[in-house]
Amino acid sequence: xxxxxxxxxxxxxxxxxxxxxxxxxxxxxxxxxxxxxxxxxxxxxxxxxxxxxxxxxxxxxxxxxxxxxxxxxxxxxxxxxxxxxxxxxxxxxxxxxxxxxxxxxxxxxxxxxxxxxxxxxxxxxxxxxxxxxxxxxxxxxxxxxxxxxxxxxxxxxxxxxxxxxxxxxxxxxxxxxxxxxxxxxxxxxxxxxxxxxxxxxxxxxxxxxxxxxxxxxxxxxxxxxxxxxxxxxxxxxxxxxxxxx
Numbered sequence: 674x675x676x677x678x679x680x681x682x683x684x685x686x687x688x689x690x691x692x693x694x695x696x697x698x699x700x701x702x703x704x705x706x707x708x709x710x711x712x713x714x715x716x717x718x719x720x721x722x723x724x725x726x727x728x729x730x731x732x733x734x735x736x737x738x739x740x741x742x743x744x745x746x747x748x749x750x751x752x753x754x755x756x757x758x759x760x761x762x763x764x765x766x767x768x769x770x771x772x773x774x775x776x777x778x779x780x781x782x783x784x785x786x787x788x789x790x791x792x793x794x795x796x797x798x799x800x801x802x803x804x805x806x807x808x809x810x811x812x813x814x815x816x817x818x819x820x821x822x823x824x825x826x827x828x829x830x831x832x833x834x835x836x837x838x839x840x841x842x843x844x845x846x847x848x849x850x851x852x853x854x855x856x857x858x859x860x861x862x863x864x865x866x867x868x869x870x871x872x873x874x875x876x877x878x879x880x881x882x883x884x885x886x887x888x889x890x891x892x893x894x895x896x897x898x899x900x901x902x903x904x905x906x907x908x909x910x911x912x913x914x915x916x917x918x
Contacts, residue, residue, distance in 0.1 A: 696801075701787070703795045706731055706754050711797070719802055721773030732798075736770045741779070756784035756796040770800065779807045845887035847880075857884065865891035 698716035701709045712724035720736060727735065733751050740746050748754060752763035766781040782800030786793055844858045864871055865888045873881045882901070889899045907915055 698800050699797065700727075700732070701795060701797045702732055702753070702757070704757055704793065706733055706748075706751075706757075708732055709795065719772075719778075719800075720770065736772075737768070739769070739771065739777070741767075741769045741777075753782070753784045753796065753798055756786045757793050760786045760788075760793055762786070766803070779803050845890050846883060847887055858887075861887050861891060864888060866893065 696715060698719050699711060699713045700716050701711040703709050707729050708727045710728060712722075712727055717723055722735075733746070733748050733754060737751060737753060738746055752765050755761070756763050763784045764782075765784075768780060768782075769777040770780045770782075771777050779802070780800045781803045782798055784796050784798050787795045787797055845861075847854065847858065861884065871885075871888060873884050875881050885901075886899060889895060904912070
């Protein structure tokens with residue numbers, strides 16, 4: 674029995690030393706919500722209170738009494754206390770804790786119930802400061818909002834410019850107001866409603882495909898796809914079967 678007690682004592686000392694050195698802040702509570710004995714170095718550094726200043730103090734009143742918006746945080750709504758009332762683990766990432774100097778900071782915490790032979794005796798709370806993460810999220814949201822605003826502005830400017838071009842110089846993507854362009858547009862308007870085959874000729878780069886699309890869009894088939902085929906890419910012996918079956 675003596676050896677077992679000594680082994681248990683050493684195990685408890687090792688556990689306490691581990692908790693003290695943990696990078697996460699840790700403290701334990703009794704069933705009244707008062708700090709018992711565990712208040713590790715990380716908790717001291719984040720909150721400003723030394724362990725001997727908080728043992729026996731009501732933790733909700735001490736560090737958790739107010740919401741982020743300044744409203745009073747009622748004890749009956751406190752997830753920290755809920756853990757030793759309902760026996761469930763409570764995880765929260767959108768609240769604040771208050772420091773000794775009166776400043777607040779955003780935290781992420783877990784309140785875990787502690788039992789002794791099946792009986793609830795308190796809770797252990799593990800938390801960390803998430804100020805940096807919140808700032809990063811805020812900056813990211815601000816950057817995304819700026820990008821969205823710029824995107825909307827560009828879309829509006831693009832739509833405006835396209836409308837200006839269409840209204841003044843454009844016919845079915847054909848831009849221009851010269852006599853030659855107007856004569857070509859007139860020819861398109863004459864032939865598009867008919868079932869006639871149309872041959873469009875011209876040097877490479879003069880816009881034959883543009884004219885073909887304009888005829889198609891002005892025709893009764895405008896709601897159907899325009900199929901483009903490069904006849905030069907089809908071997909002579911396959912031409913007839915490809916086009917006429």
